[in-house]
Amino acid sequence: MRSDRSNRSPLALKIAAAAGLAFLHLPILLIFVYAFTTEDKSYQWPPPGFTIKWLGVTWNRPDVWEALWLSVRVAGIATLIAIVLGTLCAAAVSRWKFFGHETISLLVILPIALPGIITGIALRSAFNLADMPFSFWTIVLGHATFCIVVVYNNAVARFRRTSGSLIEASMDLGADGFQTFRYVILPNIGTALLAGGMLAFALSFDEVIVTTFTAGQQATLPIWMLEELVRPRQRPVTNVVAMVVVLVTFLPILAAYYLTRDGDHVAGHGK
Amino acid sequence: MQTAVLFSRVSRHFGNVRAVDEVDLDVAEGEFFAMLGPSGSGKTTCLRLIAGFEQPTAGHIEIFGQTAEGVPPYRRNVNTVFQDYALFPHLSVLDNVAYGLMIRGVGKRERLQEAETALELVRLPGYGDRRPSQLSGGQRQRVALARALVNKPKVLLLDEPLGALDLKLREQMQEELKALQRSLGITFIFVTHDQGEALSMADRVAVFNDGRIMQVGTPQDIYQRPRSRFVADFVGASNVLPPDFSGSRNWASLRPEAIRLVSSDGRPARVLSRNYLGGQTRLSLEAGGQRLNMLAASGDDLPADGANVRIDWSPDDLHLMEDGE
Amino acid sequence: MSVPQTAILPGRGGAAGTAADLFWRNPKVLLALLLIPPLLWLGIIYLGSLFALLAQSFFSIDEFSGLVKYELTLKTYRELLNPANLDIIARTVLMAAAVTIAAAIVAFPVAYYAARYARGRWKALFYLGIMLPLWSSYLVKVYAWKLILAKEGILNWVFEKLHLTWLLEAYLSAPVIGGNSLSVSYTGTFLVFLYVWLPFMILPVQAALERVPGNLVEASADLGATPAQTFRNVLLPLAMPGVVAGSIFTFSLTLGDYIIPQIIGSSRLFIGQAVYAHQGTAGNIPLAAAFTVVPVVIMGFYLWGAKRLGAFNAL
Numbered sequence: 083m084r085s086d087r088s089n090r091s092p093l094a095l096k097i098a099a100a101a102g103l104a105f106l107h108l109p110i111l112l113i114f115v116y117a118f119t120t121e122d123k124s125y126q127w128p129p130p131g132f133t134i135k136w137l138g139v140t141w142n143r144p145d146v147w148e149a150l151w152l153s154v155r156v157a158g159i160a161t162l163i164a165i166v167l168g169t170l171c172a173a174a175v176s177r178w179k180f181f182g183h184e185t186i187s188l189l190v191i192l193p194i195a196l197p198g199i200i201t202g203i204a205l206r207s208a209f210n211l212a213d214m215p216f217s218f219w220t221i222v223l224g225h226a227t228f229c230i231v232v233v234y235n236n237a238v239a240r241f242r243r244t245s246g247s248l249i250e251a252s253m254d255l256g257a258d259g260f261q262t263f264r265y266v267i268l269p270n271i272g273t274a275l276l277a278g279g280m281l282a283f284a285l286s287f288d289e290v291i292v293t294t295f296t297a298g299q300q301a302t303l304p305i306w307m308l309e310e311l312v313r314p315r316q317r318p319v320t321n322v323v324a325m326v327v328v329l330v331t332f333l334p335i336l337a338a339y340y341l342t343r344d345g346d347h348v349a350g351h352g353k
Numbered sequence: 354m355q356t357a358v359l360f361s362r363v364s365r366h367f368g369n370v371r372a373v374d375e376v377d378l379d380v381a382e383g384e385f386f387a388m389l390g391p392s393g394s395g396k397t398t399c400l401r402l403i404a405g406f407e408q409p410t411a412g413h414i415e416i417f418g419q420t421a422e423g424v425p426p427y428r429r430n431v432n433t434v435f436q437d438y439a440l441f442p443h444l445s446v447l448d449n450v451a452y453g454l455m456i457r458g459v460g461k462r463e464r465l466q467e468a469e470t471a472l473e474l475v476r477l478p479g480y481g482d483r484r485p486s487q488l489s490g491g492q493r494q495r496v497a498l499a500r501a502l503v504n505k506p507k508v509l510l511l512d513e514p515l516g517a518l519d520l521k522l523r524e525q526m527q528e529e530l531k532a533l534q535r536s537l538g539i540t541f542i543f544v545t546h547d548q549g550e551a552l553s554m555a556d557r558v559a560v561f562n563d564g565r566i567m568q569v570g571t572p573q574d575i576y577q578r579p580r581s582r583f584v585a586d587f588v589g590a591s592n593v594l595p596p597d598f599s600g601s602r603n604w605a606s607l608r609p610e611a612i613r614l615v616s617s618d619g620r621p622a623r624v625l626s627r628n629y630l631g632g633q634t635r636l637s638l639e640a641g642g643q644r645l646n647m648l649a650a651s652g653d654d655l656p657a658d659g660a661n662v663r664i665d666w667s668p669d670d671l672h673l674m675e676d677g678e
Numbered sequence: 679m680s681v682p683q684t685a686i687l688p689g690r691g692g693a694a695g696t697a698a699d700l701f702w703r704n705p706k707v708l709l710a711l712l713l714i715p716p717l718l719w720l721g722i723i724y725l726g727s728l729f730a731l732l733a734q735s736f737f738s739i740d741e742f743s744g745l746v747k748y749e750l751t752l753k754t755y756r757e758l759l760n761p762a763n764l765d766i767i768a769r770t771v772l773m774a775a776a777v778t779i780a781a782a783i784v785a786f787p788v789a790y791y792a793a794r795y796a797r798g799r800w801k802a803l804f805y806l807g808i809m810l811p812l813w814s815s816y817l818v819k820v821y822a823w824k825l826i827l828a829k830e831g832i833l834n835w836v837f838e839k840l841h842l843t844w845l846l847e848a849y850l851s852a853p854v855i856g857g858n859s860l861s862v863s864y865t866g867t868f869l870v871f872l873y874v875w876l877p878f879m880i881l882p883v884q885a886a887l888e889r890v891p892g893n894l895v896e897a898s899a900d901l902g903a904t905p906a907q908t909f910r911n912v913l914l915p916l917a918m919p920g921v922v923a924g925s926i927f928t929f930s931l932t933l934g935d936y937i938i939p940q941i942i943g944s945s946r947l948f949i950g951q952a953v954y955a956h957q958g959t960a961g962n963i964p965l966a967a968a969f970t971v972v973p974v975v976i977m978g979f980y981l982w983g984a985k986r987l988g989a990f991n992a993l
Contacts, residue, residue: 091791091794091795092905095787095790095791095795096791098787098788098791099787099788099790099791099792101787102784102785102787102788102876102880103788103804103807105784105873105876106807106808106811106873106876106877107807107811109819109822109823109825109826109873110811110814110818110819110822112822112825112826112832113818113821113822113825116825124828124830125824125825125828125830125831126830126831127825127828127830127831127832127835128832128835166715167715167716167719167720168716170712170713170715170716171712171713171716173712174709174712174713177709178705178709186713186716186717189717189720189721189724189725190716190720192720192724192725193720193724195930195977196728196930196934196973196974196977197930197931197933197934197935197950197970197973198934198935199934199935199936199950199953199954199970200728200731200934200970200973200974201724203731203953203957203966203967203970204724204727204728204730204731204970205724205727206957207727207730207731207734207957207963207967208723208726208727208730208731211730223723226719227719227720227723227724230716230719230720245437245439247435247436247437247439248439248441248442250404250406250426250433250435250439251433251435251439251440251441252441252452253405253406253425253426253427254404254405254406254426254427254431254432254433254501255427255432255452255453255456255500255501255504256427256428256453256456256457256504256687257427257452257456258425258427258690258694258695258698258699258702259698259701259702259708260694260697260698261427261456261698265452265455265456266441266443269443269444270441270442270443281813284813285813287815288814288815288816288817288818290816290817290937291935291936291937304815304816304817307817307818307821308817308937311817311820311821311824311941312940312941320821324815324817324818324821324822327815327817327818328814328815328818331813331814331815332810332814335809335810335813335814336806336810339805339806339809416685416686417684417685417686418685419684419685419686420686421686423703424686425699425702425703428686428687428688428689429685429686429687430684430685430686430687431685507683507684507685508685
């Protein structure tokens with residue numbers, strides 16, 4: 083793939099690739115158009131007119147704010163838990179070759195590899211068995227479970243790039259395990275953890291399948307949207323919320339991309 | 354003179370692999386000591402045993418008279434220049450050099466000053482603000498050296514320190530390392546698979562094979578009086594001759610430059626091929642069923658391929674080894 | 679002089695120093711400390727829940743009281759295999775297969791272009807162009823298609839402007855794939871599945887193609903192969919592990935999804951919807967659990983096959 087010859091791509095390939103990308107992006111762009119439509123009873127195209135009044139209406143909706151705030155809190159705490167657990171796992175797996183190495187990798191990936199409905203229903207029946215009432219914390223528990231893998235993948239990739247001789251060099255220069263962790267390991271994996279954390283946040287922020295099973299009365303933003311999708315009641319507000327969700331998830335993804343772009347192409351793996 | 358590093362019957366086994374097998378070794382204080390051997394011969398494991406990255410399976414290690422087994426690397430006043438330099442990518446060059454002092458709690462001003470002095474010592478003054486990634490291979494090597502030396506270690510370990518450098522730079526660094534070691538008086542132990550490097554730099558050389566030391570001695574000893582076929586073969590392309598050829602009970606070694614072309618007497622031989630090396634030409638010969646290499650001064654009078662010649666050497670140059678029939 | 683003169687230095691002392699020495703001497707203690715928290719979480723809470731769920735499928739529900747009877751039986755599995763449920767399973771698997779094949783076809787040119795022709799800034803743009811749709815909200819993506827496929831929506835409008843409404847109507851009148859409108863047809867469900875899972879196919883295929891040296895293609899051309907022959911004999915076999923890796927995602931995700939067919943599609947159930955319905959209003963947890971075993975078993979076979987094809991190196 084690294085041929086320096088100036089390869090010209092065949093026209094058909096160019097068109098097919100462009101069509102594929104357009105297919106991926108046009109529907110999302112459509113969301114932005116609908117957020118400003120004046121039509122509020124149907125999904126009429128082309129929009130009869132444009133207005134920004136729905137932004138204001140949405141801004142003044144307490145239920146939207148409540149759902150957004152819940153989603154942010156859940157994603158924040160789930161991300162923190164995932165960072166701690168994912169990093170511990172990655173450190174153990176990268177530093178030592180031990181029995182069960184592969185089992186651990188599999189275990190971490192499982193919550194995301196299995197269909198979300200299985201993770202959701204399994205956790206739900208476990209909470210039922212344990213007589214745990216559904217609450218903020220049951221949502222966090224579910225989200226953290228499938229967020230671990232994102233942090234883990236980012237951290238493992240970075241640990242792999244951080245050569246073992248750096249750790250030895252640090253110890254050679256008089257630093258014990260804790261000092262080495264603080265002065266060498268942490269600065270080297272920091273951006274990878276941050277990137278993993280961003281992706282975990284994005285993943286948790288719009289997760290809906292597991293959440294429907296682990297939430298009680300609480301509505302996260304995706305749950306709020308799902309209800310609107312099933313029984314549309316306030317189409318214009320939903321349009322605006324959809325646009326905001328797109329913007330809110332793009333930021334951490336872009337940040338994560340810039341944090342890890344030199345070297346590990348890890349951002350996508352694991353979702 | 355005090356012993357800097359002492360190994361007595363030290364072994365390091367990894368499962369069934371005897372990486373280091375009952376090695377005895379003593380390195381004197383202030384010595385420039387080379388560990389020479391092919392890859393997998395145990396020389397690097399020995400270095401790691403001294404640094405503390407490996408622990409011996411059996412045997413005893415002393416560093417300046419103090420027991421070293423069970424002592425972690427961070428408590429040994431021994432520093433290493435790593436093969437891949439292992440510079441911290443997140444720190445500037447100056448912070449890299451000052452790292453050991455920072456860990457020991459030396460104040461910021463003092464440690465940066467000492468680090469700058471160390472950079473001057475390796476002839477990189479003013480490079481402190483750069484990142485390791487902005488340096489060339491040779492410069493990184495010097496930074497790694499400064500980072501180790503700034504701690505004033507009792508022993509400096511160098512793991513194939515010049516392996517990644519190109520030929521010219523390597524020769525220059527050989528000179529500099531030797532001069533540095535002489536002026537600092539610190540014990541240097543370095544690992545290499547390059548016999549030329551070992552012979553030109555070291556006060557003494559230990560030749561490793563299969564986890565054991567085959568021979569320890571001065572470069573002259575090792576080169577001129579190899580004790581075994583392995584050493585003769587590995588150090589300097591000597592001709593290794595079987596007992597029936599040398600006419601004694603033991604194998605013998607004969608250096609290529611010791612063979613002369615003669616017009617009468619000597620042994621009959623045939624020229625198989627010639628290799629022009631510049632000032633010298635290497636002739637590949639066949640004599641009495643034995644292949645021999647000889648080095649001759651380049652010139653017009655050298656015999657052509659396939660020519661029948663006569664060769665001879667002085668009996669002193671035929672060195673008998675310990676390997677018998 | 680700040681530097682000590684002995685060869686062996688005293689320890690740092692203090693609790694941290696003592697602990698560091700302990701960990702250095704016994705790395706296994708540290709390893710255990712690192713692994714215990716994640717293993718407690720994933721190994722006990724998560725795996726425990728999964729096994730608890732699996733165990734429930736071996737219980738059954740009492741037809742009269744509607745309560746779960748806690749005794750081991752295969753009755754629930756017999757129920758799972760009745761014709762109506764087999765219908766659901768077959769429908770879901772066929773949909774997953776169709777989505778997977780279509781995703782592979784659409785993904786290939788994008789992945790190929792990104793891997794072979796995109797350079798520098800374009801490469802980064804392509805990468806983001808795949809990553810952003812991958813990570814953007816699942817529900818928003820589904821919602822976008824609800825907008826597109828609506829009767830008054832953009833797709834019908836495009837057909838109308840092109841005077842092709844007759845074509846769309848002819849298509850919708852076809853059996854199985856058609857329906858009253860696109861948003862309540864299998865075609866609609868299929869399109870949304872394809873859209874939502876497509877990035878999961880592009881990335882592994884691209885990763886596999888990145889590893890094909892460019893000169894292989896040139897070598898093939900040099901040996902007289904036409905571009906079509908090169909594609910068939912060189913590129914496709916080398917990209918295959920990537921396609922298989924991507925298909926693991928598209929297949930598994932389609933098998934387990936219950937939201938897309940609920941929002942866009944006919945009223946006929948998919949596995950995910952059946953699970954949701956049985957655990958929810960019907961309260962038949964054993965049957966719901968038995969239904970979840972289906973995708974797990976199918977994916978088990980799928981992964982086993984994929985592993986034999988060496989697909990995991992492309993993940």
